[in-house]
Amino acid sequence: MTYTKLFKEFHEHFTLKERSSAFFGGFIFAFIVFAPLFIVLAEFLLIYIYLINAIVILMIFSAMGFFVFWIHLIKKALVLKKPTIRDEFQLNKYFMFNLIATEIVVFIIGLLFLFVFIPMMFV
Amino acid sequence: MNELLDYYWSKIKLLIIPYLLFMFLLVFPINYYVLTPGGITPVENLITVDYNQDKVIEGSISSTYVMSVNRPSFFEFIIGYFSKYSSIDKLSGSNLSYTNEEITQISFVDKATSVDASIIVAYNEMSKNNSEILIAYDEAILVYGKSTYLSNYDTIAFGDEFIQMVGDNDVICTTTSEIAVNSQLGNTYTFTFRNAEGKTYIVDLTKNEDTGLFGITLKLYYIVIKEDTFPSYSEASTNIGGPSGGLLQTLSIYNMLSDTDITHGLKIAGTGTIDYDGSVGYIGGVKQKVATAYLNRVDIFFMPYLDETYYYDNYMEALRACEELGIDPEGWLVPVASFADALDYLNNLGGDLS
Numbered sequence: 001m002t003y004t005k006l007f008k009e010f011h012e013h014f015t016l017k018e019r020s021s022a023f024f025g026g027f028i029f030a031f032i033v034f035a036p037l038f039i040v041l042a043e044f045l046l047i048y049i050y051l052i053n054a055i056v057i058l059m060i061f062s063a064m065g066f067f068v069f070w071i072h073l074i075k076k077a078l079v080l081k082k083p084t085i086r087d088e089f090q091l092n093k094y095f096m097f098n099l100i101a102t103e104i105v106v107f108i109i110g111l112l113f114l115f116v117f118i119p120m121m122f123v
Numbered sequence: 124m125n126e127l128l129d130y131y132w133s134k135i136k137l138l139i140i141p142y143l144l145f146m147f148l149l150v151f152p153i154n155y156y157v158l159t160p161g162g163i164t165p166v167e168n169l170i171t172v173d174y175n176q177d178k179v180i181e182g183s184i185s186s187t188y189v190m191s192v193n194r195p196s197f198f199e200f201i202i203g204y205f206s207k208y209s210s211i212d213k214l215s216g217s218n219l220s221y222t223n224e225e226i227t228q229i230s231f232v233d234k235a236t237s238v239d240a241s242i243i244v245a246y247n248e249m250s251k252n253n254s255e256i257l258i259a260y261d262e263a264i265l266v267y268g269k270s271t272y273l274s275n276y277d278t279i280a281f282g283d284e285f286i287q288m289v290g291d292n293d294v295i296c297t298t299t300s301e302i303a304v305n306s307q308l309g310n311t312y313t314f315t316f317r318n319a320e321g322k323t324y325i326v327d328l329t330k331n332e333d334t335g336l337f338g339i340t341l342k343l344y345y346i347v348i349k350e351d352t353f354p355s356y357s358e359a360s361t362n363i364g365g366p367s368g369g370l371l372q373t374l375s376i377y378n379m380l381s382d383t384d385i386t387h388g389l390k391i392a393g394t395g396t397i398d399y400d401g402s403v404g405y406i407g408g409v410k411q412k413v414a415t416a417y418l419n420r421v422d423i424f425f426m427p428y429l430d431e432t433y434y435y436d437n438y439m440e441a442l443r444a445c446e447e448l449g450i451d452p453e454g455w456l457v458p459v460a461s462f463a464d465a466l467d468y469l470n471n472l473g474g475d476l477s
Contacts, residue, residue, distance in 0.1 A: 025124025029131070036142070039149045043199045047206060049190045050160045050418050073127060080126035121362050122164055122188075 006094040013089050018081055026073035034066045052118060060110030067102045071095050148201075152194035154219065157203035158210045158408045160415040161188040163392045166368070166375030169361055170238060174354035174380055182386025184375040185421075186368030187394050189411040193223045207448065208414040220271050225281065230364025232265060232282040236344045237365075237396060238358060241372035243345055244401050244462055246352065249380040256380060259351035264299060266316070268340030272333075275326040279316060285341050286315040286323060299341050306330075312337075345399055354380070367406040369397030370425060373462050374469070385469045392416055393425025393457075393465070395437070401462040403427045409437050410444035417450050423472075425465050428458030 014022075041062060045055045075091055085091055128135075163185035192199055193214065203209040218226055239260070246258035264285040269276060288296045289312060290305025306312050311329040318324065328337045349355065356376070371393050378385050394412045396404035405427050406412070416424040428438035438458040445452040459465045 021124050025127045028124065029127055032142075036145055036149060039146075040198065043149065043196065044202060046190060046192050046195075047157060047159050047199055047203050047209065050162060050208075050415065052162075076130070077124070077127050080130060122162060 003094075003097045006090065006097070009089055010094055013082070013085060014078065018078070022074045022077035022081065025077050026070050029073050030066055030070040033069065034062065037062055038066075053114065056110070056114050056118065060107065060114075063106050063110065064103050067106060068099065071099050071102075148197040150196055152196060153200060154214045155195060155200060155211055156214055156218075157190075157192040157195050157199060158212075158411050159190045159192070159203065159206065160208045160411045160418060161190045161363075162415060163187050163419050163421065164363065166372050167379070169359050170241075170356055170372065170376060170379075171359075172354055172356040172376060172379040175382065178382070178384065180378060180384050180386055181388035182384070182422075183390055184371055184378060184386060185390070185392040186363075186371040187392050187412050187415050187424075188363045188365070188368070189408040189415060191408070193218070193226055208411060210408070210410060225269075227364060228281040229267070232267065233366040234361060234364045234368070235282070236265070236346075237367075237369040238372060239345060239347045240397050240399055241369055241376055242347050242352075242356065243399055244397055245373045245376035245380060248401070248462070248466075249377060253380070255353065257351065257353040259348040260345045261348055263344050263346045264341045265344055266339060267342040270331070270334075270336070270338030272331040273338035274329045278324065278326050279339065280318060282319060284317040286317055288315075289313045299343070302341075306337075366396045366404075367394045367408075367412075370395035370403050370427075370459070370462060370465060373397050373401075374465055377462075377466065385466070387469070387472055389422040389472075390420070391423045391425075391469070392419070392421040393423070393459075395425060395427040395459065397462060403429075403459055403461055403464075405429070405435075405437050409440040410447070413441050413444045413450065413456070414448060416455075417448070422455060423457055423469075424455055425457050425459050425468075427460070429460055 011019075038059075041055060041059050045052060045059075048055065075095055078091065079085055165183050165185045167180075167184075169186075192203070195203065200211065203211055221229070243258060243260055246256055250256040250258060266279055266281055266283045266285065269279065269281070273279070286297070288302050288306070290296045290301065291308040292305075294301075294305045296302050296305050311327050313325060314328050315323055315325050328339065330337055371391075374385070374391070374393075393416075394406050394409075396406060398404060409426075413424070413426075426438045426441045428436060430436050431439065433439070438456075441456055442452060444450075445456065457465075457468055459468065
């Protein structure tokens with residue numbers, strides 16, 4: 001099944017309000033969980049600036065972890081809204097497409113920071 | 124969202140207090156500062172001179188920066204405390220009354236003026252042997268400090284240029300000494316400044332009743348007149364402030380102007396402010412700078428050395444830092460008192476190598 005078909009089917013199963021609620025709720029919860037981690041890494045970065053590359057790599061993995069957790073929570077919220085959804089729709093497969101695409105973007109942005117923006121910043 | 128809240132509510136109730144406590148440790152600022160090692164940045168990334176473009180520079184000349192975390196959170200304080208390279212101290216003096224943003228602004232004034240000082244010293248030195256090199260500069264009195272009681276505090280920014288003050292009996296004062304002499308009769312005087320955008324503005328400053336002072340610190344600098352200077356040069360924008368790159372900036376600019384390569388293929392770094400007469404001045408964060416040099420495996424590291432009897436002389440401090448960190452200073456930590464010392468050292472090194 002192609003992503004387009006999954007996308008259409010997903011929109012048939014859930015209303016805009018249900019989708020928005022799951023996305024927003026997932027984001028808030030994921031943010032609450034990951035905010036301390038991001039702050040800890042940022043503060044480690046300030047104190048151990050000479051380890052900037054290593055810490056930025058950790059930040060890239062943390063950002064990727066954030067999106068994994070966000071999408072997990074979106075799925076959780078949608079299943080809680082419709083407990084039988086997994087029998088009717090390939091929820092995991094649909095979100096796996098989204099997750100892979102998001103992680104690739106995050107990874108590329110991370111590499112840009114590592115090799116372009118950070119060397120530019122410390123002139 | 125409500126589903127998630129209901130589902131995780133028992134866990135949220137359990138974790139909310141530790142979570143808020145941990146967040147407090149992460150964000151609440153305390154009146155200390157943490158100095159930690161930073162890195163080295165090649166001066167050529169900051170300043171490029173349009174001269175000798177075909178010359179190949181085999182080594183590198185880099186300035187050294189350290190990280191100063193002003194008003195760290197408890198968490199930053201704790202991790203800084205456990206780092207062997209970091210130093211922690213209480214914020215004191217005027218820094219205590221400045222915001223972090225203002226401290227940063229002052230450091231950028233220091234950086235900008237140190238670049239001009241480096242240009243002046245390097246061009247002057249090179250012009251002795253090369254009549255093509257021309258340097259022109261002018262005096263400028265800049266705002267360097269502000270007391271909390273300064274009237275019009277927010278209007279006047281660090282780095283703004285003082286133009287004049289209308290003194291007693293309408294005398295126009297354009298120097299700091301004239302201000303003191305011609306502000307005896309009244310309390311409020313009219314000052315004219317020029318901001319970073321080049322716009323002039325007029326403010327009335329009133330003396331503080333307790334101190335009898337306006338609450339503003341003005342400092343004399345020399346600013347390069349780019350139009351009358353040859354060869355031309357360009358400066359990149361920087362995120363690193365402070366004057367401590369002065370000596371290395373001067374060496375690098377001199378090397379750009381010189382026909383020979385004074386680096387001899389070595390990775391040269393160091394620290395020290397530069398004065399207009401070529402003398403080197405003290406810097407802070409010696410231990411962190413030594414650690415930065417060590418971590419970056421530099422071949423030569425210049426350190427200000429002005430008075431061996433002074434306990435806080437930078438070179439003496441650096442030797443103690445080397446001992447504390449288990450670093451052998453032999454062969455790479457080089458004491459200098461002036462730009463000429465550093466240049467002589469590099470020139471003699473060339474002789475030794477050949």
